Amino acid sequence: MAARITCAPKRYLLQFAHEHLDFRLQEVKSVISMLGCGALLKEKEVDNGSPFLEIELPSEKEAKAVMQRTVLGKRLYELWAEGTTVSEVVSKLQKLPDGFIKPYTDENSSFRIVVETFNKKISSADKVRRIEQLLTESTCILKGKINLSVPDNSFHLLEFYKFDSITSPNEPQKVYFGRWVSDGQRDWIREYHLQNRHFIANTSMDACLSMVMANLAQVKENDFVIDPFVGSGSLLVSSAHFGAYVIGTDIDYLLLHAKARPSRAKQKTRSEDESVQSNLRQYGLENKYIDVLVADASLQKMWRDGWKFDAIITDPPYGIRESASKIVRRDLQEEAEDYGAAHYPQKTNYQLGDIFKDLLNFAAKFLCIGGRLVYWLPIYRxxxxxxxxxxxxxxxxxxxxxxxxxTTISRRLITMVKVCEHQEVSEPQGASIEVDHYEMLTFRQKYFKATSAAVNNSLQVKVQKT
Ligand SMILES: C[S@@+](CC[C@H](N)C(=O)[O-])C[C@H]1O[C@@H](n2cnc3c(N)ncnc32)[C@H](O)[C@@H]1O
Structure with a gap:
């Protein structure tokens, strides 16, 4: 939770989008701490499955700044009243101080009231009934003219019902009334959608999660960001969108040189200009592109000592849809029989545990203090x-x-912050994994075991039905 605010705070209500539920609170917390605006969050409600988060913030300026960055936050309202029934909300509205409501409710400003319910469908007639109740019982508050299309102020009555898969709940758990302040950045999801992306690979990260990752990494204007497993560069696109200079590495020469098999079903060959750079160009972000190198992320000597990144944001290979390989150490490589023949470095399997240890060692060395490492970890649940x-x-x-x-497979998005330099640790040691998830069986083996078990189960169900 961010620091407590000292001046009189204002109460806001953040309405989340209904996706990536586990990431919503973390994204907004990360944005708030990046902006440095003291805030107080009432997290308990969100933990109970509500799409609403009550936040205290110093002013509307900070509230709008938060919404300028979030993709999982849908809408933000200034919270005027809350309760468990509409009547309770109305009676609280009537007690609001004049100075608070006047700027938005005088005769000269138009308004509309929108009713929304969550986890329960209500009819349009019921919505109208609620609006009428608000208008008749709080006439002293809403004095302006109604304008449904372009009102000066939009008021929202929001009802949250506790989810119940068996019976439809009759009474809301919470009713809120608020003045609309700002929308979040859901439009970026369409704007950066992979469907229209010039260059995609088999595992390109979707636009929404790429933005969330950049928010968790707190990417800012003029930051220096690297993706060591860059693929088609989706994470560089989101980082560049927030103003960072971006660089990446990938071991796949063919992919980076537009010679790999196309990832789009109907495409026969890749066009020559399919590259990470052309993706950035597509969005007017080419001035943020530094370079993308064909390189093995396990070999870190190519980076000069003292080189620092503000963030490392990456999706390492899990070995399912793309291979996880690394170059065999030179001293272990077989000698080419034909002296003078072209030398192609030999590759070997890159164990998941080693990928993550190398990644953390890289971050510990090359992140600046306070810099963030954001990466995905595949999980056999x-x-x-x-x-x-x-x-x-x-x-x-x-x-x-x-x-x-x-049910058995997931991935976890881990956000780490560099808190000290390597030399400052009393007994310098590298990255470790207390219990290596993949020591006995690789993620690939666990993944296919789980997938074939699921197929067998569904076949059994089908056979039983027939
Ligand atoms: C999950 S994909 C990354 C996808 C990327 N985020 C995107 O949006 O397109 C992992 C990438 O790691 C690359 N890779 C595998 N082993 C590597 C290694 N040793 N060093 C660098 N890249 C590697 C693969 O070629 C693949 O492109």
Whole structure:
């Protein structure tokens, strides 16, 4: 939770979009701490499955700044009253001080009232009834003219019902009334949609999660951001969108040189200009592109000592839809029989545990203090425990959010902050994983075991039905 605010705070209500539920609170917390605006969050309600988060913020300026960055926050209202019934809300509205409501409710300003319910459908007639109740019982408050299309002020009555899969709840758990202040940045999801992206790969990160990752990494104007497993560069696009200079590496020469097999179903060959750079150009962000190098992320000597990044944001290979390989150390490579023949470095399997340890060691060395590492960790859910999260003495876990992919498979988005330099640690040691999730079976083996079990189960169900 962000620091407590000292001046008289204002109460706001943030309405989240209904997706990536585990990431919503963390995204907004990250944005608030990046903006440095003291805020107080009432997190309990969100934990109970509500799409609403009450926030105290110093002023509308900060409230709007938060909404300028969030993709999972849908709308923000100035919170005027809340209760468990519409009548309770109306009676609270009537007690609001004149100075608070006057700027938005005098005869000269138009308004509309929007009614929305969550986890329960109500008829249009019921919505109208609620609006009439508000208008008749709070006549002394809303004095202006009604304008449904372009009002000066939009007021919202929001009802949240506790989700119940068996019976439809009759009474709302919470009713809110607020003045609309700002929308979040849901439009970016359409603007940066992969469907219209010039260059995509098999595992390109979707626009929404790419933006969320950049927010968790607190990417800012003129930051220097790297993705060591860059692929088609989706994470560089979102970082550049927030003003960062971006660079990436990937071991796949063919992919970076537009020679890999196309990822779009109907496309036969890749066009020559399919590149990370052309993706940035597509969005007018080419001036933020530094370079993308064909390089092995396990080999870190190519980076000069003292080189620092503000953020590392990446989606390492899980070995399912793209291979996880690394270059074999030169001294272990077989000698070419034909002296003088072209040398192609040999590759070997890159174990997931090693990928993450290398990544954390890279972050510990090349992030600036306070810089963030944001990365995905694939999880076999039945085996998961906290000690599967890779650790490093210079990095602190800030967030750990789960995106379920099936009942047994998920991936966790881990956000770490660099808190000290390597030399400052009393007994310098590298990254470690207390319990390596993939020591016995690789993620690939666990993944296919889980997938074939699911197929067998569904076949059994089908056979039983027939
Ligand atoms: C999950 S994909 C990244 C997708 C990317 N975020 C995007 O939006 O397109 C992982 C990438 O890691 C690359 N890779 C695998 N082993 C690597 C290594 N040792 N060093 C660098 N990149 C590697 C793969 O070629 C693949 O492009």
């Amino acid at each position: 039945p085996d998961y425990c906290e000690s599967n999260i890779p650790q490093h003495p210079c990095l602190e876990v800030r967030f750990n959010c789960e995106q379920p992919l099936s």
